Amino acid sequence: MTALTSPSFRPDPLSLRAGDGASVHVQNLTVKFGSNTVLRDLTLDVAPGERVAVVGASGGGKTTLLRVLAGLTPHSAGQVQIRQASDEARVRVMFQEDRLLPWLGALDNVTLGLPRAERNVGLTALTGVGLADRASTYPHELSGGQRQRVALARALAHRPALLLLDEPFGALDALTRASMHTLLETLLDDTGATTLLVTHDLDEALKLADRVLLLRGGEVAADVRPAAPRPRDRVALEPLRQHLEGQLL
Numbered sequence: 001m002t003a004l005t006s007p008s009f010r011p012d013p014l015s016l017r018a019g020d021g022a023s024v025h026v027q028n029l030t031v032k033f034g035s036n037t038v039l040r041d042l043t044l045d046v047a048p049g050e051r052v053a054v055v056g057a058s059g060g061g062k063t064t065l066l067r068v069l070a071g072l073t074p075h076s077a078g079q080v081q082i083r084q085a086s087d088e089a090r091v092r093v094m095f096q097e098d099r100l101l102p103w104l105g106a107l108d109n110v111t112l113g114l115p116r117a118e119r120n121v122g123l124t125a126l127t128g129v130g131l132a133d134r135a136s137t138y139p140h141e142l143s144g145g146q147r148q149r150v151a152l153a154r155a156l157a158h159r160p161a162l163l164l165l166d167e168p169f170g171a172l173d174a175l176t177r178a179s180m181h182t183l184l185e186t187l188l189d190d191t192g193a194t195t196l197l198v199t200h201d202l203d204e205a206l207k208l209a210d211r212v213l214l215l216r217g218g219e220v221a222a223d224v225r226p227a228a229p230r231p232r233d234r235v236a237l238e239p240l241r242q243h244l245e246g247q248l249l
């Protein structure tokens, strides 16, 4: 029985905090689709609260890694453990498409699947993404950026210990994406969730992550930690960006 589901539990309406972020332990992970080996003997440890960006050429296995962590894709060999010290680790995924239900308003989309006792967190999350005044607005009445903010609120309202983001801003224009970066940084500081972000955008990776993992041929080709503190200065990161870019080609 987790503390979150006990009848006496009253979530703090001002907090989206996940508790401790989850730790992720992946050992000798292999994923094959038929004769295609997509992840090959991959070993990875992620510490609680760490933010990892996963980059790499198209088809390199980034989404597959995320889907294995989310329990959506079975693995062929190896071990995957997701642990949270104080609770059962909750895992949420956010995709490039918002995947909102068109017949539900924003708040109902955010609270869908939440236990009744936790529904008030939905409004906190919607407030966190700046859309409290659009609670009853339907997805088709929102812009693409606003829909992704609702999708982010939905992920955060579940207070995940592990947040998996698969190209969440890939379909947004550059300005909206930049404002989503700022928003995500603030919200992640609030939640403490361990985060894996799959992205094609090296600048996004270097701006948001504590650690950048480059996948190539189903293996970890680079695992680097930008030394600069956040918020990061683009100029200071340029040598590291060029180094990673060289390995992406």
Ligand SMILES: Nc1ncnc2c1ncn2[C@@H]1O[C@H](COP(=O)(O)OP(=O)(O)OP(=O)(O)O)[C@@H](O)[C@H]1O
Binding pocket: 033, 036, 038, 056, 057, 058, 059, 060, 061, 062, 063, 064, 065
């Ligand atoms: N369900 C599946 N069945 C068969 N093959 C699959 C399946 N899912 C992924 N693959 C294959 O696995 C490989 C890796 O795909 P994956 O989506 O993980 O790569 P990616 O690095 O996320 O690529 P992109 O950057 O283009 O999104 C590809 O060759 C893809 O065709």
